[in-house]
Amino acid sequence: MTDYNQVLDAGDVDNGIINVVVEIPQGSNNKIEWNRKLALMKLDRVEPKIFAKPTNYGFIPQTLDEDGDELDALIITEEPLPTGVYMSARVIGVMKFVDDGEVDDKIVVVPEDDRNTGNKIKSLSDLGEQLIKQIEFHFNHYKDLKKAGTTKVEKWGDIEEAKQVIKESQIRWKNK
Numbered sequence: 001m002t003d004y005n006q007v008l009d010a011g012d013v014d015n016g017i018i019n020v021v022v023e024i025p026q027g028s029n030n031k032i033e034w035n036r037k038l039a040l041m042k043l044d045r046v047e048p049k050i051f052a053k054p055t056n057y058g059f060i061p062q063t064l065d066e067d068g069d070e071l072d073a074l075i076i077t078e079e080p081l082p083t084g085v086y087m088s089a090r091v092i093g094v095m096k097f098v099d100d101g102e103v104d105d106k107i108v109v110v111p112e113d114d115r116n117t118g119n120k121i122k123s124l125s126d127l128g129e130q131l132i133k134q135i136e137f138h139f140n141h142y143k144d145l146k147k148a149g150t151t152k153v154e155k156w157g158d159i160e161e162a163k164q165v166i167k168e169s170q171i172r173w174k175n176k
Contacts, residue, residue, distance in 0.1 A: 003039035005070075008061040008086060013166045016091040016159055017112050020073045024057040025080035032083050034059055034070060041083055051142040054134050056081045063169035064176060066103035071169040073107045074135065076127065078116065088112040093124035094162035096154040097139060100147070106139075107162050124156055132156070 004021045011018035023032045023041065029052040031044045056075035063071035075081065075089065089109035097104050110121045120126060136153045143151050157165075 004061045010060050010062050020058050020089045021086045022058040022081045024053050026056045027052050027080050054138045062173045064172035073109050076110045091162045094157040094165050098152050100150045105165050
């Protein structure tokens, strides 16, 4: 396995093209997490099937969110992506999120080169209201069977807000 934080950085944040590593494929209920100390992917737990991920889920190398983990990414594709794949991704927004009282934002991205869609997704508004509602519902409720009420989607932010969140996370990484 490769230590993604050693071979990748966050990418070209100013231009909205970043590197993202997939942890959890879309549709999976396996909570797979990057273990920074071991430089390995770890199955942390198996969630109930009703809480399968509505998008691929991953992280941005050489970043740290306020919760102490690499900054999370929601990766929008039509098909699930395998764990451990990295990609060049276009930033389209941010989901401002709180988990158990801690800031745990999610940067929303699409593949930089998506010839299937003709690169038509440029912002959150291109995703459609239904997908946004499904993502928000998932993150507001995925811990309900264990710790109800501990997660909250606070709001959605645009590309510029997403880039600012990434830049702040890069500073945290450098200062760790």
